[in-house]
Amino acid sequence: MINAPGEAATVATAIDGYPMARQGKPGKALAIAAYSSFSGGTIAVILLMLATVGTDQNSGVQRFTFGSMNLLDGLSFIMLAMATFAITEGFLMVLKRQETTGVFKAENLASINDLKVTRREFRKIAPTIGRSSLLGFFIGLAAPETGNNAASSGSFIPLLTLGIPGSGTTAVMLGALIAYGIEPGPRMFVERPEVFWAVIMSMYLGNVFLLILNLPLISYFARLLAVPRNILIPGIIFFSMIGVYLITFNNFDINAMILIAVIALVLRLFNYPMAPLLLGFILGGLMEDNLRRSLVIYDGSF
Amino acid sequence: MEKMGALFILAFSIAYGIYAFKIPLIFLSQGEALNARTMPYALSIADIVISLLIIILPGYDKDQVTTVRAALSGLDWKRTAWLTGLMLVYSLSMPWVGFVIASIFFMAGGMMILGERNFKVILIASVPLVVVLWFLLTKVLGMYIAPGELYYILGGGAI
Numbered sequence: 001m002i003n004a005p006g007e008a009a010t011v012a013t014a015i016d017g018y019p020m021a022r023q024g025k026p027g028k029a030l031a032i033a034a035y036s037s038f039s040g041g042t043i044a045v046i047l048l049m050l051a052t053v054g055t056d057q058n059s060g061v062q063r064f065t066f067g068s069m070n071l072l073d074g075l076s077f078i079m080l081a082m083a084t085f086a087i088t089e090g091f092l093m094v095l096k097r098q099e100t101t102g103v104f105k106a107e108n109l110a111s112i113n114d115l116k117v118t119r120r121e122f123r124k125i126a127p128t129i130g131r132s133s134l135l136g137f138f139i140g141l142a143a144p145e146t147g148n149n150a151a152s153s154g155s156f157i158p159l160l161t162l163g164i165p166g167s168g169t170t171a172v173m174l175g176a177l178i179a180y181g182i183e184p185g186p187r188m189f190v191e192r193p194e195v196f197w198a199v200i201m202s203m204y205l206g207n208v209f210l211l212i213l214n215l216p217l218i219s220y221f222a223r224l225l226a227v228p229r230n231i232l233i234p235g236i237i238f239f240s241m242i243g244v245y246l247i248t249f250n251n252f253d254i255n256a257m258i259l260i261a262v263i264a265l266v267l268r269l270f271n272y273p274m275a276p277l278l279l280g281f282i283l284g285g286l287m288e289d290n291l292r293r294s295l296v297i298y299d300g301s302f
Numbered sequence: 303m304e305k306m307g308a309l310f311i312l313a314f315s316i317a318y319g320i321y322a323f324k325i326p327l328i329f330l331s332q333g334e335a336l337n338a339r340t341m342p343y344a345l346s347i348a349d350i351v352i353s354l355l356i357i358i359l360p361g362y363d364k365d366q367v368t369t370v371r372a373a374l375s376g377l378d379w380k381r382t383a384w385l386t387g388l389m390l391v392y393s394l395s396m397p398w399v400g401f402v403i404a405s406i407f408f409m410a411g412g413m414m415i416l417g418e419r420n421f422k423v424i425l426i427a428s429v430p431l432v433v434v435l436w437f438l439l440t441k442v443l444g445m446y447i448a449p450g451e452l453y454y455i456l457g458g459g460a461i
Contacts, residue, residue, distance in 0.1 A: 045349040046311060049318050052345070056338040059331045063338055064321055094385060094416065095377040231427045234412025237389065238405065242435070245396075246445065254393035258386060265382075269373060270307030288341045300335035 047277045050075055051284025058292055070252035077175045079244045079257050080281055084274045086240040087261035090233050092268065156203070159184055160196060163286075171279045173199075178282075306370050308356035315353060319346030384415045400450030405432040 053064045054074025065071040156173075158164045163185035165171040177184055182195055189196055224232075244253050264274060295301075322342035331337040392408040399407075409428035418424055439445045449458060 045345055045352060046314065049315075049342070049345050049349070052342050059328055059338050061326055061328065061331075061338040063325050063342065064318075091382055091385070094382050095379070097378050228418075230413050230416040230418040231423070233385075233416055234409050235427075235431070237385070237412065238409055241389065241392070242405075246439070249448070251393050251396060255390070258389050258393070262386060266310065267307055270310070271304055272307050288336075291341075292336045295335045 045280065047080075047280030048284040048287070050080070051281050052288070057285075057289065068252075070250060070256075074285075075256065075281075076244070076247065076253060077179075077278075077281060078247060079253050080260060081172070081278060082240040082244050083257040083260040084264040084277055087237055087257065088264045088268055088274070090237045090240075091261065091265045093229060093233055095265075156199070160188065160199065161186060163188075165279060165282065171282050175278075175282050305357050306373075308353040312350060312353040312357070315346050315349035318342065319350065322346055381415055385412060388412060388415060396450065397448075398451045400453055401447045402432055402436050403450070403452070405435075 051074070053071055055061070055065075055072050056063055062072065156170060159170040159174060163174070163183065165174045174184060177195075182188065182192055227235075241254050241257065244257055245251070247253070264277075268274060319342075322339055325339045325342065327337055327339060388408060388411045391411075392404055395407075396404040406428050409432060410424050413424050413427065436447070440447055
């Protein structure tokens, strides 16, 4: 309504919503946002459902395994992420016949290689970078890239202090920490200080290395755009399948990934977002465990 | 279009709810406030309610596409289906022919499905990639990738 997105993810909403509000259609803008959020919520519940597949940690009962040994440990997070993002993206590129690659000819690549920033340009962008670093930490807006990097650090606060991921990125991070047997939360500061400080330091070192690697490698990254889609798409799908296969060396994961990718493709064609999916899957198990723990503490009283 | 998706989700949620009834419960957990069935029941009901609301309430489609046929027309379903089939063949053939052969055939097949007809390009983009990847995984990183049944049938690994 007032062109002030509350977080990084709502910046895109503001791009469409604010002009609509100015045209005198604030109700419609809010309604569209509500419908879209509703779809996101529905997808999150679906993934909460998938999180219940496997052996129930409390009673040892098998749920939705259909008698298959492969499902006893539940579905793999990496497999779901690859199926819903990488493979689906590959399918969409084939379906929509997008000429997303191979369009950058040599002359386009030459212009991408231009890294020079003039003194005048630097003077122009310096205040925005400074302002966005501060604002981005809290709400993640303004100059996208500065705000982006600052906002990602900000979203680590609820993850590290409460164990609640504030964004898709931190949800992936939470999945990785849990995979290593580390439970983020207030106790993490005391029990695993080495992990906590390593995360803090790695965020800053990551920024430094991003700058060091980005600048000399820009021309090579850009050249990926010149790879014809006939070669790139099988490559994307191949590496996604191998990435999943090499974790468990089980072909079942590839088959499950294909099935989930087809379902995710249908949902994406029906305008359902895939980002809430990862949050739902990671938080599903945690939600059930903690609800059960609370009920035990309060003697089964809701 | 969202309503069509909601119908799809509704069907999934009902099936999930039916299977939730089939979760076996041990004797002691039957009286618990939260047992192995509670969460699946709650999620099933929540998703049925949400998807019904999406179907019943007026919706807004940002792409202004109102019919399923309009949304799904003009898409290259044939190639996507072929590619999906190839992925399935890759997964099923890997234990038999091994990682290297299955991967080379997948890459080559994928490129051909997407319209690549230059045999030299197909060969250059598939064989070195797979062989280098196999070498990195097995020889550099020390991972064990089991050879396919074909390797043993042809006498490989015999003492």
